[in-house]
Amino acid sequence: MVNITEKIKEIEEEMKRTKKYHLGLLKGKLARLRAQLLEPGPGAGAAAGTGFDVSKSGDARIALVGFPSVGKSTFLSKVTKTKSEVAAYSFTTLTAIPGVLEYGGAEIQVLDLPGIIEGAAEGKGRGRQVISAAKTSDMVLMILDATKRAEQRALLEAELEAVGIRLNQDPPNIYLKLKKAGGMKITFSSPPKSLDEKMLYNILRDYRILNSTVDQFIDVIMKEHRTYIKCLYVYNKIDSISLEHLDTLAHEPNTAVMSCELDLGIRDVVDKCWEELRLMRIYTKRKGIEPDFSEALIVRQNSTIEDVCDSIHRTLKESFKYALVWGASSRHMPQRVGLSHVVADEDVVSIVGTKSGLASK
Ligand SMILES: Nc1nc2c(ncn2[C@@H]2O[C@H](COP(=O)(O)OP(=O)(O)OP(=O)(O)O)[C@@H](O)[C@H]2O)c(=O)[nH]1
Numbered sequence: 001m002v003n004i005t006e007k008i009k010e011i012e013e014e015m016k017r018t019k020k021y022h023l024g025l026l027k028g029k030l031a032r033l034r035a036q037l038l039e040p041g042p043g044a045g046a047a048a049g050t051g052f053d054v055s056k057s058g059d060a061r062i063a064l065v066g067f068p069s070v071g072k073s074t075f076l077s078k079v080t081k082t083k084s085e086v087a088a089y090s091f092t093t094l095t096a097i098p099g100v101l102e103y104g105g106a107e108i109q110v111l112d113l114p115g116i117i118e119g120a121a122e123g124k125g126r127g128r129q130v131i132s133a134a135k136t137s138d139m140v141l142m143i144l145d146a147t148k149r150a151e152q153r154a155l156l157e158a159e160l161e162a163v164g165i166r167l168n169q170d171p172p173n174i175y176l177k178l179k180k181a182g183g184m185k186i187t188f189s190s191p192p193k194s195l196d197e198k199m200l201y202n203i204l205r206d207y208r209i210l211n212s213t214v215d216q217f218i219d220v221i222m223k224e225h226r227t228y229i230k231c232l233y234v235y236n237k238i239d240s241i242s243l244e245h246l247d248t249l250a251h252e253p254n255t256a257v258m259s260c261e262l263d264l265g266i267r268d269v270v271d272k273c274w275e276e277l278r279l280m281r282i283y284t285k286r287k288g289i290e291p292d293f294s295e296a297l298i299v300r301q302n303s304t305i306e307d308v309c310d311s312i313h314r315t316l317k318e319s320f321k322y323a324l325v326w327g328a329s330s331r332h333m334p335q336r337v338g339l340s341h342v343v344a345d346e347d348v349v350s351i352v353g354t355k356s357g358l359a360s361k
């Protein structure tokens with residue numbers, strides 16, 4: 001591990017002295033080494049690269065990430081029944097503390113985490129563990145202290161970026177596969193008509209010259225090591241800043257503001273999380289009976305009837321014949337659909353199976 005950190009330092013030093021073209025190659029090397037930092041090395045034990053030992057539960061997971069004493073534990077205690085220790089000193093929280101946020105019939109796991117410090121990505125503090133935990137979540141709530149300097153946001157982003165977390169970005173739609181015999185195979189998830197191999201080669205060669213696109217090029221190659229996560233930036237402690245400053249912060253992109261102490265803005269933060277998670281509520285219905293709107297099945301965005309079946313029962317789709325759907329995703333009321341039909345929020349679904357008694361749950 002120490003070795004990797006030293007190598008990274010060397011490369012960073014070298015980068016300061018280097019011209020544009022060579023910089024691209026160094027960045028590639030650096031990206032590879034940083035990725036290794038998250039892997040537990042020989043004899044490093046589980047603590048080195050893995051997250052905290054908290055199993056996922058509920059319909060989605062949100063990680064609270066931030067510098068020490070910004071109010072992460074205070075927030076957890078506000079939105080869940082879990083009490084995580086709160087104190088005025090840094091590193092009060094030393095491990096991951098899960099809580100359950102109930103919202104719209106869904107149960108969302110909220111992970112309170114230790115504060116991270118600059119250099120977390122290189123293993124300072126519990127940085128790597130915290131970042132690994134963030135990687136396993138569906139969304140990062142980046143808690144910031146409204147009274148602290150503006151750079152905190154960029155510093156924290158840089159720590160996450162350094163280990164391959166991409167916040168609020170779409171994954172590149174290009175796939176590169178290095179061939180054993182040399183060269184590479186390039187595929188697009190939606191192939192552009194006007195692009196042939198030669199042109200691609202020219203573009204890639206061209207892009208290497210530009211700095212910003214070198215980063216993207218490396219992202220493509222390193223795709224397996226990249227994690228694309230949604231992030232909501234939340235400024236806490238707005239009770240201690242001026243209205244002008246509050247106004248500036250509130251206008252930053254993907255941002256919410258709150259005061260846990262005065263109980264201000266917390267509901268808004270939770271509403272925004274729900275919107276960002278894009279979970280869908282599906283109501284099931286048995287033949288001849290009104291749908292049960294008191295209990296929703298929670299599925300993820302772009303889920304299909306197959307996913308709905310799976311969340312009702314593991315073996316339900318084996319006897320699946322068709323489904324009837326009422327709601328935003330159906331063309332008629334009801335529409336008869338197959339397993340691949342994509343459902344929409346608040347659809348009513350009736351599953352019809354080959355055996356009797358299998359209609360929905
Ligand atoms: N003024 C003000 N203080 C707050 C607010 N929310 C939390 N605090 C205080 O900030 C301090 C740190 O709160 P914690 O919840 O322990 O912060 P944390 O981010 O969990 O800290 P670590 O676990 O040490 O990383 C405590 O003294 C809280 O009372 C707020 O909205 N306004």
Ligand SMILES: [K+]
Nearest residue numbers: 069087089092
């Ligand atoms: K604290």
Ligand SMILES: [Mg+2]
Nearest residue numbers: 072073092093
């Ligand atoms: Mg804490």
